Amino acid sequence: MAARDFFKDTKREKRYFRTRIYIVGLLVLLCILVLALRLFYLQVKSHDYYATLSHENRMKVVPIPPTRGLVYDRNLNLLAANRPSYQIRVTPVDVEDIEQVITRLGQLIDLEEHHLKKFYGDLKRKQAFESIPLKVNLSEEEVARFSVNRHRFPGVEIIAHASRHYPMTGVNAHALGYVGRINADEMQKLDRKDYSGTTYIGKVGVEKFYEETLHGTVGYQHIEINAQGRRLRILESIPPVPGKDIVLSLDSQLQEVALQALGERRGSVVAIEPATGEILVFVSAPTYDPNLFVNGIGNKQYAGLRDDPDQPLFNRALSGLYPPGSTIKPMVALAGLHYGVTRAKDTIWAGPYFQLPGNTRKYRDWKKEGHGSVDMLKAITQSSDVYFYTLAHKLGIDRMAEFLAQFNFGRQTGLDTWGEVKGILPSQEWKRSAHGQPWYPGETVITGIGQGYMSATPLQLALATSVLATRGKGVQPKFLRAIQLSQEEQSVNQTSVARSVDVTDESHWDQIVEAMTDSVHKPNGTAYSVGKNASYTIAGKTGTAQVFSLQKDGEYLEYNEEDIDEKLRDHALFIAFAPAEKPEIAIAVVVENGGSGGVAAAPIAKAVMDHYLLEDEYAHQDSS
Amino acid sequence: MATFSAGTNRQEKPLLNLDPVLMGSLVLLSGAGLAVLYSAANNNLDIVIRQFTHFAIGFMVLVLLAQIPSKQLFKWSPWLYLGGLIVLIMVLVVGYSGKGAQRWLDLGLIRFQPSELMKIFLPMMVAWYLSDKHAPPSLRHIAVALLMIAIPAWLIVIQPDLGTALLVLSLGFFVVFLAGITWRLLAVSGGLLLASVPVFWFYLHDYQQQRIITLLNPESDPLGAGYHIIQSKIALGSGGLYGKGWLNGTQSQLDFLPERSTDFVFAVFGEEFGFLGAILLLFIYGFVVMRGLSIASYAEDTYSRLLAGSLSLSFFVYFVVNIGMVSGLLPIVGIPLPLISYGGTSIVTILAAFGILMSIHSSQNLFTS
Secondary structure, eight states: OHHHHTTSOHHHHHHHHHHHHHHHHHHHHHHHHHHHHHHHIIIIISHHHHHHHHHHHHEEEEEEOOOOOOEEOTTOOEEEEEEEEEEEEEOGGGOSOHHHHHHHHTTTSOOOHHHHHHHHHHHHHSOTTSOEEEESSOOHHHHHHHHHHGGGOTTEEEEEEEEEEOTTGGGGHHHHOEEEEOOHHHHHHSOTTTTTTOOEEEEEHHHHHTHHHHHEEOEEEEEEEOTTOOEEEEEEEEOOEEOOEEEESOOHHHHHHHHHHHTTSOEEEEEEETTTTEEEEEEEESOOOTHHHHTOOOHHHHHHHHTOTTOTTSOHHHHOOBOOGGGGHHHHHHHHHHTTSOOTTOOEEEOSEEOOTTOOOOEEOSSTTOOEEEOHHHHHHTTOHHHHHHHHHHHOHHHHHHHHHTTTTTSOOOOSSSOOOOOBOOOHHHHHHHHSOOOOHHHHHHHTTTOTTOBBOHHHHHHHHHHHHTTSEEEOOBSEEEEEOSSSOEEEOOOOEEEEOOOSOTHHHHHHHHHHHHHHHSTTSTTHHHHTTOSSOOEEEEEEEOSSOEEETTEEEOOOGGGSOGGGSOEEEEEEEESSSSOSEEEEEEETTOOOIIIIIHHHHHHHHHIIIIIOTTHHHHHO | OTTTOOOTTOOSOOGGGOOHHHHHHHHHHHHHHHHHHHHHTTSOHHHHHHHHHHHHHHHHHHHHHHTSOHHHHHHHHHHHHHHHHHHHHHHHHHOEEETTEEEEEEOSSOEEOHHHHHHHHHHHHHHHHHTTSOSSOOHHHHHHHHHHHHHHHHHHHTTTOHHHHHHHHHHHHHHHHHTTOOHHHHHHHHHHHHHHHHHHHHHSOHHHHHHHHHHHOGGGSTTTTTHHHHHHHHHHHHHTTTOSOTTOOHHHHTTOSTTTTTTTHHHHHHHHHHHHHHHHHHHHHHHHHHHHHHHHHHOSSHHHHHHHHHHHHHHHHHHHHHHHHHTTSSOOOOOOOTTTSSOHHHHHHHHHHHHHHHHHHHHHHHHHO
């Protein structure tokens, strides 16, 4: 090779080559300079910009939902608890093909249609980086199956959270309500920030009314994550403020007693502590298990509840409207005394029916032969219809409406819950605006026995009874007893008098209470069946509300209960307070289509009062 | 330029024909490479040990080649080239695929990329061919040389391995350039090359086209094709002047940076050692290239000169293209950072090239002493 080289002009070639090397060397230096400048631009000039990006890259702010406040009853039995549960969540931005991932997840986790529907609904509303729950309340097997396959599902994670649980299932359902997954409408109205990690929101009842108190304040974690979104460590943490525990006035033992006493029948029991307005019993039967709603109820299950002819989801205590029937009579009597239309000792002849002057229509008494000569005491005790037809006619509808309004008929009681119905307290003005028709005198007559247009909820009846028990002090009814501010500190819900009933003479109260006591304890009283064995005095009034009127030639007719459909039978009502001298409990019972108030409703009230006054070891520690 | 100078007044033959200056730089780079790799692999010592094995093999090959006089290499050149071509064809027939490309040949015990061999055999062949031609070579000789370059380059493009193909092309071109191609011809062929770009474009794989498109505007596809480059720029930029410190680069440690132990290892380096560290690395690379060019310029025969020059420049292309692509100046073509990126074949090839350089250097020493 050397030999061949020497044939050429070696020196010239070498020089030539050197020149090339120098040129190339310069090129190398130039390229290095360009790279150095580029690195200077990236690492020195733009450092701040990229440092920020790097910071954002690795940081993720994760909301920590606050623990929802617990709910206790007055005896500190736990009504609403939180228990650990696992949910699977999907972060859309980290998932390539959502549908495909969901399909694959379906092989590990039992996904029903409502899970998917909710998920895809959320998917549209939420931002891509927000994680969306796919299924809550996973079984342990599902958690295990997913955990093993976790690496196959980037962007999908299982999170432990506290799931609402109602240990007493249906006992307090209609008072307590329930929480459920936040839906689209709620999302619109919420503070998105505060609810960013929250799964549940109060849907009905106390859970809804005290949502703000129970919810608490969201906390945050600044988490360092890697490119797969896996959490590596917590950099900073702002702890959430847990929701406050609340104590309700409800007595869940009494709730159970009331439910048991109602048995299979539809109806409602509401009991109030007259002095404070605290709701002791708030039962609507049949009831349902609120736990079903917490994590999304299945369509079939929901349809079952919705289409049940007994309507378990319907809150009878709060929204069920019933003609008060004869339970209105003590109040109408009081109105008579107050306005001086009659005196307690005045007697009238109560025959089989009442007729308005110049009218042939007969307003019949429930007792075919009538009650004969009755004064107010006897009229209430035996529940004479004719007496009250007469009294109502004398009072006139407007005076009656004005007076009964003081017992909170025809308007909401303002109980701390949602969905209350105000009922109807008819008057001339009401009829004009509601029906555009004039008032007829015959309508006054039947209003006197709590029929016709008049309607009220069991809650309103219980409140009116409580007003009777306190002789006119209309305290604000309430579920909330106290808010637990800290371990030691409670904020007690103060009692407030909403409005009081004024009568011209305080002795009027005594006369009414005496009459109500007699109707329970006197052998001729309509509720003697419960009064004869009572170890304390009960003041009460039965009621039988017509659901259905057999009319013949414009007359109200009595009918044989056995002959007609169960759903068309009368509602049985009973209101009472006890002990009559120093009332600790006021109660209203409605048994739908139960027939006679004295037979069907009064024993239920008695069972509750017995338990409260005689057996409940906690009952008196607060009220006496 | 004194340290670059590889020629004057060497008194004694260096140990095992190894140039201590070059050797020292290579060992330094390898050490830095292992350190960065340890960090890039999330403190996984296994990978570092494997890479260390690569270095051990590579340095053995280096020392071995340093003992072979360039005269021998000259004789073997055409046969090695032919052998390399045959293996390249074999890859296409029975090769092992990975990541949509057929680059590997499984020899039972080891898998290797035959295209790497061409990084040495091709310049040897072209230097062999042009060494006895007058400078500047005639058009006909240049045409023959270009054909020698084109055949393996084409075989590599269709594997497809654009990065290696470009490296092989540039290596061949360097030999032709150093052999004394006239400037006029250079200008004309440069023009032709530009004109052929659209044709070339047509033959690129979709993913290769995509890489070039997203280079122009990586932010347009942050989660797709632009992800690599955005993340590597964030890593580099957030490193700042002094860097976040070894093992403390969040971008790389937290998996944001893809391919961070292979092609994008420079981003890890830049994040953890900052601008100053990167400049120091550039300096060492530049020094190595300059030293190589110096050896080339002092080489006694044409073959050695051309071979030494082109091998030095191949090292230059390696690090300039890699750092250029990691810092977002050049398309992502898959060229490793020499002696730092993880990967056996490229380390062995690079060190083998330096073995040849050492041999040329010591032959030159023999001549002068």
